[in-house]
Amino acid sequence: MTNLQNCLDTASIYVSTYAKYNNSSLYGKWLNLSDYSDYDELLTAMYELHSDEFEPEFMLQDYEGCSLFEKLGLISECHLSPEIYEIAEQINDSEYDSEVFEAVLDNFMGINFQSAYEYINNFYYGEFANDIEFVEYLYENDIPFNLPSFVCIDWETTARNIMYDYFESNGHYFKS
Secondary structure (H helix, E strand, C coil): CCCHHHHHCEEEEEEEHHHHHHCCCCCCCCEEEEHHCCHHHEEEEEECCCCCCCCCCCEEEEECCHHHHHCCCCEEEECCCCCHHHHHHHHHHHHHHHHHHHHCCCHHHCCCCHHHHHHHHEEEEEEEECCCHHHHHHHHHHHCCHHHHHHCCCCCHHHHHHHHHEEEEEEEEEEE
């Protein structure tokens, strides 16, 4: 999915060490996560960058890029999860882009990746411009009977009532 690839392309970390920081040095370097095939390759680059120290204790002084990684707890100041590449690959292999995962994570704080993925698989309906468009989709796809053409539906009221059982996040709709 292109959104995830863009997310990886823009995710970067500024890597220094605690020893340098404690000695009033901010020396480090921005590393783009997409330049490395996995966490081990990234870690090797970090050791090479700070080869002047015997056992460097890495410090991520800053990071930029995809908020999805932050929401999943995979990246933060001073922390980069070894699972970041594995989870990025799982998202890439899924049929959903990163925006769908972010929509779930915006509504369920502290949820882990597997739980978010299962929730999406079970309760995600798609992206719609508004509640009325979503409810019209439900009518066309999920309601098991055909109404006669002379029946007029007040879509605004119907949408308001149906949305008690669903929620929307950034245009993405889910069953509650």
